[in-house]
Amino acid sequence: MPVAVRPILFLFCVLLLTSCTHADPRPSAARVLPVTAEDCARMRAAQVIQDDNPVPCERLRRVNFDYVDFEGTTGTGNVVVLDVVATQTAGIFADLKTHGFPLGKARLMEYYKGDDQAAMRDNNTSAFNGRPITGGGDWSKHAYGVAIDINPVQNPYLAFDDEGHATILPPDSAKTFVNRSETRAGKAPRSGMAELVLDIFARHGFLIWGGDWNFPVDYQHFEIGSRTYINDLLQKTPEVARDNFDRYAQRYRDCTAQSSETDPAKKRATCAAQVQR
Numbered sequence: 001m002p003v004a005v006r007p008i009l010f011l012f013c014v015l016l017l018t019s020c021t022h023a024d025p026r027p028s029a030a031r032v033l034p035v036t037a038e039d040c041a042r043m044r045a046a047q048v049i050q051d052d053n054p055v056p057c058e059r060l061r062r063v064n065f066d067y068v069d070f071e072g073t074t075g076t077g078n079v080v081v082l083d084v085v086a087t088q089t090a091g092i093f094a095d096l097k098t099h100g101f102p103l104g105k106a107r108l109m110e111y112y113k114g115d116d117q118a119a120m121r122d123n124n125t126s127a128f129n130g131r132p133i134t135g136g137g138d139w140s141k142h143a144y145g146v147a148i149d150i151n152p153v154q155n156p157y158l159a160f161d162d163e164g165h166a167t168i169l170p171p172d173s174a175k176t177f178v179n180r181s182e183t184r185a186g187k188a189p190r191s192g193m194a195e196l197v198l199d200i201f202a203r204h205g206f207l208i209w210g211g212d213w214n215f216p217v218d219y220q221h222f223e224i225g226s227r228t229y230i231n232d233l234l235q236k237t238p239e240v241a242r243d244n245f246d247r248y249a250q251r252y253r254d255c256t257a258q259s260s261e262t263d264p265a266k267k268r269a270t271c272a273a274q275v276q277r
């Protein structure tokens, strides 16, 4: 070997050894973090959680994750969820990043003082918010930390009155994203629409999608299951409930793995309906 090559080869060996003996320095794309007493105080001050919220602040966790925005830039986002579903939620956001699914932004609801409509107008992806159902008196599933809204501008909320007049939130979506067709003559393809990631949410136990409803139609909204199932989980210890929820998500995965249905949309709908509680 020529003498001049030896230092290069040595350097190559050192680099190889370094890369082999150190763990992958890249952090995972999504992490579960505690919601501290200070976080809870801030949420109370911003009216994101009330004293009579159906789950106490101590049961909440923050999921911190990397995402790709609509310009292709990587950002860091946060959502708050119930401890029981935090690991699966981290899995959702890691999978969205892996699949290159863009998110507008994901700021904590304190930033909007808990104002859901302000967050929607800002195209913010979020989860926990201690508020009633939009247009109703009962607690929203968001107040339990078991519902996630993604890209509200690309995935609007639609309600209709008895005369057939529609309310579309956020208003910017009305002329751009009420039409849900994916492939349109003379129109460029669009990204960030929930239809593309229904299976990712379902694989992590968020089996109910608001886009399946007749009224309201809530394209941005995912939740885990019925109030009966949520209350069932809340009666168990967090550890037992997490195990139960993980098995719930696994049942959906098993269903899709065993299904002979070749249309992915039909497979998702059939397995979600079969497994959801």
Ligand SMILES: [Zn+2]
Pocket (backbone or CB within 6 Å): 142, 147, 148, 149, 218, 220, 221, 222
């Ligand atoms: Zn929602």
